[in-house]
Amino acid sequence: MTRPSLPGLEEVLPYLERIWTSRTVTNNGPLVIELERQLAEYLEVPYISLFNNGTIALVAALQALDVQGEVITTPYSFVASTHALWWHRAEPVFVDIDPFTNNLDPQKIQDAITSRTTAILPVHVYGQPCDVYQIEQLSKTYDLKIIYDAAHAFGVKQRGTSILTHGDLSILSFHATKVFNTIEGGAIVSSSKELKEKIDRLRNFGFVDETTVVLPGINGKMNEIQASIGLLNLKSIDEEIQRRKEIYQLYQTLLQGVVGLRIMPLMEDVEYNYSYLPIFIEEDEFGASRDDLYYRLKNYEIYCRRYFYPLISTFAPYSSLPSSKRGNLKNAYKVAQQVICLPIYPELSNQMIEYICKCISE
Numbered sequence: 001m002t003r004p005s006l007p008g009l010e011e012v013l014p015y016l017e018r019i020w021t022s023r024t025v026t027n028n029g030p031l032v033i034e035l036e037r038q039l040a041e042y043l044e045v046p047y048i049s050l051f052n053n054g055t056i057a058l059v060a061a062l063q064a065l066d067v068q069g070e071v072i073t074t075p076y077s078f079v080a081s082t083h084a085l086w087w088h089r090a091e092p093v094f095v096d097i098d099p100f101t102n103n104l105d106p107q108k109i110q111d112a113i114t115s116r117t118t119a120i121l122p123v124h125v126y127g128q129p130c131d132v133y134q135i136e137q138l139s140k141t142y143d144l145k146i147i148y149d150a151a152h153a154f155g156v157k158q159r160g161t162s163i164l165t166h167g168d169l170s171i172l173s174f175h176a177t178k179v180f181n182t183i184e185g186g187a188i189v190s191s192s193k194e195l196k197e198k199i200d201r202l203r204n205f206g207f208v209d210e211t212t213v214v215l216p217g218i219n220g221k222m223n224e225i226q227a228s229i230g231l232l233n234l235k236s237i238d239e240e241i242q243r244r245k246e247i248y249q250l251y252q253t254l255l256q257g258v259v260g261l262r263i264m265p266l267m268e269d270v271e272y273n274y275s276y277l278p279i280f281i282e283e284d285e286f287g288a289s290r291d292d293l294y295y296r297l298k299n300y301e302i303y304c305r306r307y308f309y310p311l312i313s314t315f316a317p318y319s320s321l322p323s324s325k326r327g328n329l330k331n332a333y334k335v336a337q338q339v340i341c342l343p344i345y346p347e348l349s350n351q352m353i354e355y356i357c358k359c360i361s362e
């Protein structure tokens with residue numbers, strides 16, 4: 001579980017006064033423009049377009065690249081990743097994950113490519129980077145567009161470079177439960193001025209000027225109140241991520257010896273944001289199932305999340321797709337049965353973490 005970080009009310013009020021005085025409350029106002037500038041700098045990305053939420057950003061990204069036909073994606077994600085394909089009338093093709101990174105397995109992506117495949121929609125699950133180098137190779141070999149769902153990967157870097165600079169576009173979510181939030185919000189990271197201009201038009205119904213519409217746009221605009229929360233939260237983001245790192249390390253230490261329990265491995269060359277704390281339960285060794293543990297913790301009023309269970313491919317709109325067959329998604333099925341995300345948020349005390357770990361290992 002994560003909890004929304006909210007700035008102090010006394011910090012928010014001056015922004016609200018400014019918004020009320022200016023009478024500019026939305027439509028690419030000054031605070032949205034300022035937040036775009038600050039985020040591009042903080043994230044070390046060339047261009048960013050803010051959106052009202054991450055799901056609309058995903059749909060707009062598919063529209064911006066005119067994606068058609070089949071799109072390869074992961075069943076092990078939040079359901080919005082696949083819903084975006086559906087709203088765009090692209091055909092989701094599910095591919096199995098690598099059980100260590102929990103992300104799409106590049107070899108299996110390659111095996112699933114057909115003449116109708118036009119794009120790949122991978123997800124950096126829990127902020128763990130996908131194999132961006134192999135995916136880039138596939139995109140070159142087969143001429144495929146790549147849109148990363150980077151909803152979990154705010155601020156994540158690999159080899160000193162932002163993970164958001166890979167692929168054609170990356171999507172962020174700033175929902176209240178994410179590491180960085182604007183209550184509801186999202187963004188598309190792009191690599192050229194032309195692409196950013198197109199995306200900015202798409203989020204505003206496709207208008208170029210008062211009387212000209214050039215694209216089938218949508219209402220994806222972030223408003224000024226959302227942007228002000230973002231500007232305030234950005235001030236403390238480094239401390240928040242630092243505290244999350246300490247929490248992550250404390251959990252690691254305390255859970256180290258527990259038989260049948262493993263924590264997601266971290267890679268040497270990655271700077272993480274510690275947004276989630278997934279653990280995986282091997283039922284036979286642990287002596288209880290994941291669900292046993294989930295409900296036991298609930299009884300102690302420790303609220304965890306089974307992210308991501310059930311798999312997207314099992315939900316009604318997608319369960320009859322050929323790629324949704326269980327045999328095609330063995331690793332994803334296994335991981336979805338094993339995972340629990342433990343509470344992690346900056347206000348969580350060390351004492352509470354010790355208590356949670358005691359309840360897990362008893």
Ligand SMILES: *Cc1c(COP(=O)(O)O)cnc(C)c1O
Binds near residue numbers: 055080081173
């Ligand atoms: C949160 C999330 C989204 C959706 O973002 P919203 O801002 O809630 O619309 C999409 N994909 C993933 C992986 C997410 O976790």
